[in-house]
Each structure stands twice: as C-alpha cells, then as structure tokens.
Amino acid sequence: MNSKYPKDSRTTLTDLVLPSETNPLNNLFGGELLARMDRAASIAARRHSRRIVVTASVNHVAFNKAIPLGSVVTVEAVVSRAFKSSMEIFIDVWVEDRESGLRSKANEAIYTFVAVDETGAPVPVPPLEPETDLEKERYAAALRRKQLSLVLAGKMQPNEASELKALFTK
Numbered sequence: 155m156n157s158k159y160p161k162d163s164r165t166t167l168t169d170l171v172l173p174s175e176t177n178p179l180n181n182l183f184g185g186e187l188l189a190r191m192d193r194a195a196s197i198a199a200r201r202h203s204r205r206i207v208v209t210a211s212v213n214h215v216a217f218n219k220a221i222p223l224g225s226v227v228t229v230e231a232v233v234s235r236a237f238k239s240s241m242e243i244f245i246d247v248w249v250e251d252r253e254s255g256l257r258s259k260a261n262e263a264i265y266t267f268v269a270v271d272e273t274g275a276p277v278p279v280p281p282l283e284p285e286t287d288l289e290k291e292r293y294a295a296a297l298r299r300k301q302l303s304l305v306l307a308g309k310m311q312p313n314e315a316s317e318l319k320a321l322f323t324k
C-alpha cells in the first residue's frame with residue numbers, strides 16, 4: 155500500500171455556535187464540541203484510509219478556552235500516524251475574532267479511529283509519511299500515546315508498553 159501524507163487527510167469544518175448548542179454560561183456545550191471533533195476526525199480518517207472508520211478511543215481532550223455564543227469555530231483534523239488498522243487523529247479548534255478576523259486556538263484533542271470492513275472487522279490502512287517538523291513531532295510521540303491508551307483500556311499489559319517504560323528509564 156502506498157504511503158500518504160498528512161495533507162491528504164486534512165479536514166476543516168467551520169460553523170457558528172447557536173443558542174441550542176450552549177451551556178447556562180452561554181458558551182459552547184462540551185458534548186457539542188466533542189461531536190464536531192468526532193465528525194471532522196472521522197472524515198480525516200476516511201480520507202486517509204478510504205474505508206469505513208469507527209471511533210476507537212478519545213485519547214485526549216483539553217477544553218482550554220470557553221467558546222461564546224455566536225463564535226465562528228473552526229475544527230481542523232489531520233491523521234498524525236497510521237498503524238496497522240488504526241489511525242491517530244490530531245484535532246485543533248480555532249475561534250475567529252469577529253472584528254479582526256484573527257484566529258486563536260481554543261481547544262485540542264487526539265482521537266483514535268480504526269478502519270473496518272462491512273462486518274466491522276479491522277482492515278489495513280496505508281502508512282503515513284510526515285513532512286513538516288510539527289507532523290514529525292506528532293508522529294514520533296503517537297506510539298507512546300497508543301500504548302498508553304491500550305494500557306488504560308486494559309488491552310495491553312503495562313510491562314509490554316516499551317515506549318512508556320522508555321520515558322522513565324532513559
């Protein structure tokens with residue numbers, strides 16, 4: 155299978171925050187943002203694999219900055235590493251200032267998607283070749299995050315997590 159680049163999967167969703175999507179403080183409801191990120195990430199995973207994809211885990215979410223009603227929110231998702239059937243997706247969330255048009259980073263998240271066939275069985279995905287410094291940095295750390303996610307899910311024994319052990323023994 156030929157390698158693909160992060161730019162092949164990059165997905166950008168831009169939308170407003172409407173009243174029905176806010177909490178009592180008139181900021182975007184966390185679950186609504188999770189859904190937008192899941193949607194963008196699933197498109198990115200599909201663009202990389204060209205297969206049916208399912209969310210396997212949400213590895214990390216940071217709600218760093220509240221997003222007020224009426225904001226223009228951009229969710230950017232990109233595959234940061236591909237393994238056998240799974241893909242790590244990085245998601246950056248930006249909010250646009252109404253007057254200046256400048257964007258500031260509000261949130262970020264990391265999801266894992268798995269490519270599956272029509273019966274739901276995992277299938278192989280193309281390898282990913284990072285190009286920029288940021289892409290290479292995210293690629294390098296992805297195996298550590300995968301092992302952490304598998305250990306927390308009870309799918310890997312801690313003593314098998316070589317990348318995690320290396321953090322403490324280097």
Ligand SMILES: CC(=O)SCCNC(=O)CCNC(=O)[C@H](O)C(C)(C)COP(=O)(O)OP(=O)(O)OC[C@H]1O[C@@H](n2cnc3c(N)ncnc32)[C@H](O)[C@@H]1OP(=O)(O)O
Binds near residue numbers: 238
């Ligand atoms: C777009 C949507 O929202 S879909 C709806 C929400 N998601 C779902 O319904 C998915 C339900 N879950 C499933 O179908 C299955 O658990 C699957 C397909 C995700 C995984 O199936 P499994 O039987 O665990 O398969 P298997 O053990 O072979 O794992 C497949 C891959 O997923 C990875 N994986 C599984 N669980 C995790 C996890 N918690 N964290 C990170 N990676 C994981 C495995 O490491 C493996 O990766 P690799 O092939 O790249 O090495």
